Amino acid sequence: MVTLTPEEIEEIQHEISLVPIKKAACIEALKVVQQHRGWVSDESMKAVADLMDMSPAELDSVATFYNLIFRQPVGRHVILVCDSISCWVMGYENLRQYLSDKLGIQYGQTTTDGRFTMLPNVCLGCCDHAPALMIDNDLYQDLQPEQLDEILNKYA
Amino acid sequence: METPLTQHIVAGRQPLSLKEYERVGGYESVRKVLKQMTPAEVTDLVKASNLKGRGGAGFGTGMKWSFVPMDVPGPKYLVANADEMEPGTFKDRLLLEGNPHQLIEGMIVAAFAIQANISYVFLRWAYKLAASEIRKAIAEAYEAGYLGENILGSGYTLDMHLHTGVGRYMCGEETALLNALEGKRANPRAKPPFPQVSGLYGRPTIVNNVETLCCLPHIVNKGAEWFKSLSQSEDAGTKIYGISGKVKRPGVWELPMGVTVRELLEEYAGGMKDGLKFRGLLPGGASTDFLVEEHLDVKMDYASVAKVGSRMGTGTMIILDDKTCPVGFVLNLQHFFAQESCGFCTPCREGLPWVEKILRAMERGKGQPEHMKILEFHTQYLGPGNTFCALAPGAMEPLQSALKYFRADFERHITEKRCPWKQ
Amino acid sequence: MEAVAPNVTIYIDDKPFQVKTGKNLLEACLGLGEDLPYFCWHPAMGSVGACRQCAVKVFKDENDTVGRLMMSCMEPVREGMRISIQNIQAKEFRNHIIGWLMTNHPHDCAVCDEGGACHLQDMTVMTGHAYRKYTFEKRTYRNQYLGPFLNHEMNRCIQCYRCVRYYKDYAGGKDLDVFAAHNHLYFGRHEDGVLESEFSGNLAEVCPTGVFTDKTLKQHYTRKWDLTSAPSICQHCSLGCNTSAGERYGTLRSITTRYNGEVNGYFLCDRGRFGYEFVNSASRIRKPLVRSQLPEATSQHVALEEAAKMIRSGKVIGIGSPRASLESNFALKTLVGEEHFYQGFSEPEHDLVEFNLEVLQTTDAHILSLREVEHCDAVFILGEDLTNTAPMLDLAVRQSVRQQPIMEEVPKAGFPIWQDAAVRELVQDRKGPLFIASFQPTKLDEIATETFNSTPAEIARLGFIVASIIAGEEISVHDVTEQTVRMANQIANALLQAQKPAVISGTHGGRESIIKAAANIANVLKAKGKDAGIMLTAPECNSLGLDMLGGHRLESAFDAIDNGYTDTVIILENDLYRRASTAQVNRFFDKCKNVIVLDSLHNKTTERADILFAAGSFAESDGTLVNNEGRAQRFYQVYPTTEDIQESWRWLMQLGDQVHHQHMRGWETFDDLLPAMVVAHPNLRGVEGITPPAEFRIAGQKIPRASHRISGRTATNAVTNVSEPKPAEDPDSPLSFTMEGYKGQPPSSIIPFFWSPGWNSIQSTNKYQLEIGGPLKGGDPGTRLIKPQLQSRSTYFQEAPQHFLPLDGHLFMVPLYHTFGSEELSIHTKGIMERAPEPYVLLNSHDAQEMKLAEGETLTFKIEEQVYQLPVKTSSFVAQGAAGLPIGLPGLPFSALPAWGILNREISWKKQPQPIS
């Protein structure tokens, strides 16, 4: 049984203090755990549910609705490739292909060294600088496949 | 040409700090409404200004506020919809990253008008820079007494929180957004009751788009007539327009409401990239109908775009050129909508994936003549009111107009059993 | 009474109709008999507008020819409204909805348990959707193990959300939900495991297709159309939920809900739905037995003759049973004579049931029905763990708690209450007032305003104080703590603020004083002008009926043997080892010269029988039960039995005939019993009229128990006989055992199963109702035997009990009940057995600590002569000096509870060797 760290609990309690109904903080609570652990395992899920006075089913129902709560392990860095219309027009598929070839992974997969997970993502809101992608918190715009090597090198 | 919303936004420069913002007249409107106006007067002013919601539907903002019951005890809420996830839309990002204090100021005005004491900025996850700028700005505003208890000694109290989402386009739909804020699955809610009556936590709530809210300080400061005079058409104010796709200079510009498509495309975006021809465009995000060559002189305002069978939507255009397959273009959109359907109602949940599969089959040379009929009944029956919310009807807009304007291209896919744009 | 809603005129396809205001269009249309398809709407759960199946065209006015498609379940009816169901676009849209749902549905009707009773099939046919245009791959799912009652087959899901709305929102379950989004939705548990709710079985009826199906039916599967069904009454607690029992090839196959607008509505609890398999049990008694002629079972004739001999020569007494029908008890009482009839309750139950009846007969408060509880706006429960003692009452209380804030807030917000999702948003987690005073925490606590855990005496005291406060008099209870008074004040205020407060109590608290306190509260509330209601649970399905028949206590029967007043006893469907201590019953049997037993299952009492008659179970009998509110309800034989199994009353009538009993002369059928019973017991008047007599016919025809689509009728016996045998006759009821008979709707009291053309699933219930969700056409069946008081007759009980005082070397043992395990018959069902706990004793944590007993270690104690050695469970909520002892679990001998247990210091508190597992 996973127990939450005092730090996690404190951050979650803080979120709870901001909402009128405890359950309303459940997404924030999941975010806290994901922040610390990279993803939300079944065990973490139960621990959070416990803390939130929710059943695991109830919490997982919320968690599995959202695509950015990771219910499976992800790599140390998550690459979100924008696959929406402007990036498509501007040829994002070349980026994806390049990443797939280089890293040996498809969407939803993690490199064997646990470094990268690649996921598709909806429009990143920088269509005038398409194609774009995000790695962790960093946005890259106006990309050409040739630039990717250098970018990837920044992430250990 | 006045550009009130973006006048202090300079590409590549930090947004104004509170001090700097105040120096250029920031938060004046807050002083004015708190000290000189009643909530009803604010609402009336906004009504008079003819401000229409910039979130896509174009509903009158003052009118929307006027449905909030003012005499009920208990909390009311104001929410800024900063979820901007509509493909091809990147206008709110500019305002959020470029001048967060303007948004906060607008939110205070709106919250005061409906006498809400708690407000949220619902920001999409991917806007990392915006998140940190807003967080900073909110802290500054608290510090300066524009937020919190007894603002500027007026007796009015307003708290503001930033909430960042965890994905799902659906969260942009105002009632689904409220569910997300309540820590629930972001399914939309039935209307009626409208959020103005029963919204966040069952309390009266107003959800407004970021751009809508950013107009408010200027309306308060300079008046309704001034706001109307900014426009070149029936609809008041300026609008933040954008263009993406294979044009020379994709970008965003604040322009008078009612500039023509042609002006935007040719003057601001510099026309198509060399060697490419214009075939069509979605005028305001992924869920609007195509406009084509013949519509280039249409004014970009709510009524004019509607008259030619599309919607102004978010006012950010996506351009289709002649080297890009229209079927592939629509497939990309339908893939998006099918994936972002919340799964609550049947036609959307089951219909969109079917449409996506058909378009994919066409792209792979597996299209069948019957497929055209199936696409057509979807466009006919996934209309407004038939599905639970506006997502699926929105999805049908580019499809139905593509079937109208690019029908031959669809048919070629079927008869040639391949995508003519692929080698 | 609720105010009668005014009518409005709506036009459906240009024809005017009068409908009630406040309804939605879908309800209105269904109520008018229109066939309008739907999925996500449910009459008990309201509308959410998810499936979009119920679309109709709505026109602005006469001149509007275009109209708009609207979901009928989401539109309130309005005066002058013009709609079209037949409109071509509406029809096409509804047809497409099925098309969309079918894109991922496996079309596996042939191997699906739901087939033939499937709402999805019905709606598919109704919309006319026949050809699939979808040619791509379908998504598939992994199914889950959900426990012994339900099967899971997610591929069939049509995502109507009914299951979660029912399980979570309606029934308060926690472990079923919807996962993921878009077209990857998954409805199930977060991981494999037994569904925790006591009401999970309703999923099988709520789900419109074959995702959740009855696993017990699967063990001996039969299509609905091949079942022979009869109207029945649940035998597993005192509430008397109405059921429909289905048989094929001589075994009972399933229990489904038989809608009764005043009792159970659309639902049943899992004990009621799945506890039926004792009927098919290997421990059934199938032939008469005369012990002296063992080992072979004997013929009916011989058994009757032998028994008649005993009766003629012996000094005979009869012991009745609270789980046998009125008719069987009455037949026994008549056979042995009033002065020789003993009721067969356990000692504590005898007094409690009698007192219950007295309170019901004299109270000024309204005697609540199960459905009425749902509409009460404040509830106080004294001494009952409803989930375990009267499960469906738990479900009703959940609705009350939910209804109260809805009634208060939704009208103000100005939208209709059937807008289910909107209502939930508005009301959020606000709950109506609910107070629970019980020995240990109950499942309902999670929705309670306040709870109070203590001994029966303290619960009663709290109740007395509440009554005094409501009455506005000085608190006469001595030595009260400030805390108790504070809580009592809170409860009193909440009840006084309500318009329809409900007081719920009953016999399971084990103390008359608790019922007294409950009665006091209800009566003073009534005196304060409240529309106060009272609901008292009773121990078994016919406890009240048996009490209304009168008779001596069981103890006196034991005395009668001891004193030599009798030597021959006839025991009716009663295992005396569940009524008195083993030692006492052994003594009794040892002294009896002749023991004649009628029962359906072998038990310790039948082992002592000299003559044993194979009694029909409820599925093989006609009879009447009186539920806890005094409502007499009839159940019918489902299928003909071999002649060796008969209703107890029939065996007793035959015995009467053998001994030429003067009062039983001419008794041949069920209908002969009823008038005689009512003459002898005027308090039962009304019982004779709750169902039509055996000679009742519609158009000269009986009511068929089997559907007219039953298959292979002429071939069912072909292995043994090629000619179709003559169908069995039913001399006792207007029902036929075959498909022959009247094809229309029968009177509401004798509906064997719900079916209507085009409506093969249980959703056809709608077609039988006067208005959707309202009473059945012809009225909800059953008759209240206890009529409301015209003038105040209630007594105000004075004597509150003293404080509970722990006793050194003792523990005060309080009975604990289990939905699965405490009831005598249902435990013979595999799934119920699986859910039943192992015997245990529940101690206060401090007490356990002091005794150096850890969880799981054995405590040895004695109640009277009975020694118990049980593993310990602990709880900090149990009062110190008291302990909980489960009732009725297999392997746990009987003691009359509550009672002091004497701790055995010699052998207890030693660490037991742990079993190696």
Ligand SMILES: Cc1cc2nc3c(=O)[nH]c(=O)nc-3n(C[C@H](O)[C@H](O)[C@H](O)COP(=O)(O)O)c2cc1C
């Ligand atoms: C599927 C869907 C997604 C939406 N996404 C957004 C969004 O990201 N941002 C936004 O402002 N409005 C969005 N809207 C519109 C909102 O529902 C709502 O109309 C708007 O926030 C109201 O603000 P306004 O009156 O200021 O325009 C969306 C609507 C739908 C149906």
Ligand code: SF4
């Ligand atoms: S499992 Fe059944 S009840 Fe639940 S959503 Fe699917 S079809 Fe509806």
Ligand code: FES
């Ligand atoms: S029954 Fe009306 S939408 Fe489902």
